[in-house]
Amino acid sequence: MFGSPEQMAAAMRQFADMLSASPDAGPVNWDMAKNIARHAMVAEGGDPSVMEGERREIVEALNLADLWLNEVTALPSGVVNPQAWSRSEWIEKTVPVWKQLADPVAARMVETMGGTLSAGGLPPEAQAMAGPLMGMLKQMGGMMVGQQIGQALGSLAREVVGSSDIGLPLSDTAALLPGGIAAFSHGLETPSDEIRLYLALREAAHHRLFQHVPWLRAHLLGAVEEYAQGITVDVSALEEKLQGLDLSNPAQLQEVLGGGELLKPEETERQKVALNRLETTLALVEGWVATVVDAAAAGRLPSAVALAETVRRRRATGGPAERTFATLVGLELRPRRLREAAALWKALGDERGVERRDAVWGHPDLMPTSDDLDDPTVFVKGGIELDLSSLEAGDEHQGDDRADGGTDGGTDGEDRDSRG
Structure with missing residues (x-):
């Protein structure tokens, strides 16, 4: 069952030791999330360093792509300091924006968990000791959300090809990942330089929008935050999990607070409006990018049409953006x-x-x-x-x-x- 008071005190000290590793004051343990992301990424494919030759090829491709775009769009260049990133660099450099996206959802989730527990979700024999545990249980919830986010970012890092290919302004720097380009190219009978240039066109086009449309960043991130306000925890499912909970068993508590299947968006008008705004804006960003890239590549890249279809299929079958939003925000986009x-x-x-x-x-x-x-x-x-x-x-x-x-x-x- 719950063990003796001494066992519970020992378990709580163990929890405190785990939590003390994170100085974050927010709802997510981001240091832990980044470590989990790196471990997950390395465990399934590794993270090779960017060689100097690869770096030079990517910088040249981004600069050339940017010149081509000058002929097909009125928006000025958004490529200032083009870079080549490893997967670890992508994680490190994009986490600040992921925090903006995920913290509102995590805060709502952890807050609801704490409210459910304090309202009587704990089994009767634990109620007397519940008060002092509320703060720590909410922190544990935040840590578990961080674990979930870390796994998602680790998976995403193995697939992305640049800083913007999920359609969000994750960085002010235009960058491509040699490892991501290699994964994208697998099975394609297309010259590597064409693939690199095509993906460079997409990256450079995204940055023209994100650098020169001043309202776009706040519009996208604001829609995510608005959607997050309607996220709740399935209280009945949480209470069911809490029945028979052994508070002296850290592994069992971690399992209960894992939270992924407990996320449940409310079907409110506010939710529907925020979701519609987010889906529409992301679609408009991607649609504009596809249009100007097709125009810039016409007559220059013989495989442009085939590569465009590859990108569309990748998104339509549940690409990085769809899976990331489903994990971090609790919603799925409509690729159509x-x-x-x-x-x-x-x-x-x-x-x-x-x-x-x-x-x-x-x-x-x-x-x-x-x-x-x-x-x-x-x-x-x-x-x-x-x-x-x-x-x-x-x-x-x-x-x-x-x-x-x-x-x-x-x-x-x-x-x-x-x-x-």
């Missing part, structure tokens, strides 16, 4: 929106030209909505008069105004009238 978004951007460019197409990124209220992806005709034929200089100047005040996540489903209809 990516193809629809690409079709909209291409039609918009054909109808209005490159400058007016890219000027749409100048303000979130000008962006296509989910309804526009379903039927782009009205949006493509509609007139948007926007001075491109406002986009190039940055409109820094927009980032502040839209820090709450930007346009949501509740304003789509109103904004459509003003877009004319």
Whole structure:
């Protein structure tokens, strides 16, 4: 059962020893998460160092790709200091953004766990001793969430090819991973330099958006945080797990607080709006990137069409972005929106030209909505008069105004009238 008070005290000291290794004040033990990510990555394929020749090839590919993009988009370059990263470097350099994405979910999850326990989820014989344990149990919950996140990042590090191929602004630095490119290339009968250049085009195109659309970062991260506010823990499942819990058994407590299957998003209007906004914006980012990359590669990379289809299949079968969001945020993206978004951007460019197409990124209220992806005709034929200089100047005040996540489903209809 629960053991003697002495056994419980010894178990709590053991928990305290584990927790003392992390100085983090947040809901996730990120030092532990990074260590678990590295161990998971090394255990399933290793992390070879980047050789000087590989580094030089990647820097050259990113610089050349950036020059090609100048001809097909009005957005200026976002490649300042191109780099080649190992998988460990990718983990280290992208963790700050993962913290922004995962901490709101983890905080909600740990808070709910603590509330459930203090409300009587513990078995009766443990209730008398529960009070002093609440803080430590919540910390243990945070540690278990960190373990889950570490496993997810370790798996992701083995697959990503760059700093932006999951469609989020994970770093201000344009970078490619030789190990990720090799994994992507496996089984493809395409020259390695073509593959490297194609992936460099995608990386450089993402950075044009992330560096020169000032509201985009806050819009994406704000939508994730908004979605996280609706995350709850399946209380009935947690209480069932707590029945018969032996608090003197650290392994059993870790199993209960593992938490992955306990995440349960609420079906509220707020949840639906945040999910729609996030899915639509990610699809628009990916669709624009696909459109400008196809244009830049045309006539230069003979295998561009085949590589584009490989990327689409990779995303449609549950690629890195889908699996990462499912693990860290509790949601899955709908890959079908990516193809629809690409079709909209291409039609918009054909109808209005490159400058007016890219000027749409100048303000979130000008962006296509989910309804526009379903039927782009009205949006493509509609007139948007926007001075491109406002986009190039940055409109820094927009980032502040839209820090709450930007346009949501509740304003789509109103904004459509003003877009004319």
